Amino acid sequence: MRIGVLGAASIAWRRVLPAMAACPDIDVVAVAARDMGRARRFADRFGCAAVAGYQPLLERADIDAVYVPLPAALHHAWAARALRAGKHVLVEKPMAGSAEEARELVTLATRAGLVLRENFMFLHHPRHDAVESLLRSGRIGELRSLHAALCIPPLPAEDIRYVPELGGGALLDAGVYPLRTAMRFLGRGLRVAGATLRTRAADGLDLSGQVLLAADSGVQASLEFGFEHAYAARYALWGSRARLTTEHAFSPAADQRPALLLEEQGGTERIDLPAADQYLRCVADFASAVRTEGASDGPDEACRRADAVTTLELADRIRACAVRVEVAG
Structure with a gap:
């Protein structure tokens, strides 16, 4: 699974990208940030491309999925843009700022047949x-x-x-x-x-x-x-x-x-x-769902989405x- 990262966040640096780098089923292709210095710092460590701004990353054809570790108020907007761009999404918790926003993301993912996961690693x-x-x-x-x-x-x-x-x-x-x-x-x-x-x-x-x-x-x-x-x-x-x-x-x-x-x-x-x-285990499970045909429409995904909305x-x-x-x- 080829993944791009929207945002040079601390949780991505400390926890998630090291896990992705250790997962044989994931290729971290690019990290996007508004500050190119921060994007290059991530790119140098994880051996990927640095991208200026979030939208250019979503327009790349060499990315299957995106990880969204942005501040909570931006989760809904950028997860929605990623889904509309045809990308599977792993978004940091909480999925959105309200249940209404979470339901909107679930509807987008369901209609597009894409995997939408909330990154509750524990x-x-x-x-x-x-x-x-x-x-x-x-x-x-x-x-x-x-x-x-x-x-x-x-x-x-x-x-x-x-x-x-x-x-x-x-x-x-x-x-x-x-x-x-x-x-x-x-x-x-x-x-x-x-x-x-x-x-x-x-x-x-x-x-x-x-x-x-x-x-x-x-x-x-x-x-x-x-x-x-x-x-x-x-x-x-x-x-x-x-x-x-x-x-x-x-x-x-x-x-x-x-x-x-x-x-x-x-x-x-x-x-x-x-x-x-x-x-x-968390990122490997996400990669497995992305690779599995029909996984986005299965009962496991439906349960995960319902949990995110209920939270x-x-x-x-x-x-x-x-x-x-x-x-x-």
């Missing part, structure tokens, strides 16, 4: 399958609640995630990870029972928040996210017999062996799992109902 780590297996086996009993958190320390003042016009804010950056965790184990039938957002007084940008969800099954989920905390990336499933917890749940290094902690009344068991490269439907509801607490920021 979902490709096998640790979550191991958690699911323990849940189904009854080790924790009947599931009663889910807790998930992704919180990071304050960012540099110039970080784009502090710019409202670029789709900044904690909910669409960190908050979507706990949301997708809840969907992974509780399904799409989630209702927003309550939410709070700590917002910057100057412009209303959300810096952190908490959300309470209720699943159709009766299981409750409490989520926390933000740019104001000591680092934490964890989730826990609490059942009638035991509590299952995993740390560093969303962006482990490829050589890091994850662990599950199973706390029962009679003691605690640590379950060590093999290391896995979720970044390589943003939940985010839209959270923004609509949240109690806002203004802080200096």
Whole structure:
């Protein structure tokens, strides 16, 4: 699969392009940026062409797919242009800024018969399958609640995630990870029972928040996210017999062996799992879908697209109902 990159973003430099370079099924053909200096820096490292501007990259005939790591507010516009140009699309999370925009992208991809993926790399780590297996086996009993958190320390003042016009804010950056965790184990039938957002007084940008969800099954989920905390990336499933917890749940290094902690009344068991490269698995899975005839119309793609839309439907509801607490920021 020949891929072009729209934007010289940090996540592309640190995580995604190294994974693509390591994948034998992917050829990184070009990186586009508004700043040619940044484009050349990427091109020199990854052995590809540097392109000035995003539209010229979409017009290249030697590209089958594009990866879009632009700021969140630009995801919808450039993913849509890529789909209209006949390119398969891997777009950074969230797919768009709202559920309406995500539905528009899904419609475009469906009509064109193209693969449209949201780059949630953590979902490709096998640790979550191991958690699911323990849940189904009854080790924790009947599931009663889910807790998930992704919180990071304050960012540099110039970080784009502090710019409202670029789709900044904690909910669409960190908050979507706990949301997708809840969907992974509780399904799409989630209702927003309550939410709070700590917002910057100057412009209303959300810096952190908490959300309470209720699943159709009766299981409750409490989520926390933000740019104001000591680092934490964890989730826990609490059942009638035991509590299952995993740390560093969303962006482990490829050589890091994850662990599950199973706390029962009679003691605690640590379950060590093999290391896995979720970044390589994610991009390889995208390449496989692009190469597989008819994959864009299959049930797997339909499920992934529905998940992307549901994530943003939940985010839209959270923004609509949240109690806002203004802080200096």
